Amino acid sequence: MAGMPYESAALWNLHHPIGSPVRVRRVDGHMMEAETGSLAQQWGSFAILSLRGHAGMWTTSVLSVAGTHATVEVNVSLDAGDASS
16 A cells, blocks of 8 residues: 555564653543653554553553653764874
8 A cells, every 4th residue: 555654563672672761642632651661662654662651552642752752862073193004
């Protein structure tokens, strides 16, 4: 079926470990906050996962990141004189 969105479980898991805080957009339009309870699994074109304290499986398309994860940036620069052969 052309035009259907594809959710990647592998890509989701790369950036969102178990326990990640998320906002969930429910079918009725309300938002709730939760934490991921599992890694995402590929199910056809959907990536699905569980949420702590909430029954069932949820597609990543209804989730958005609720918090920020600290990231570490490492900048390394080598002068030509620092490189050893």
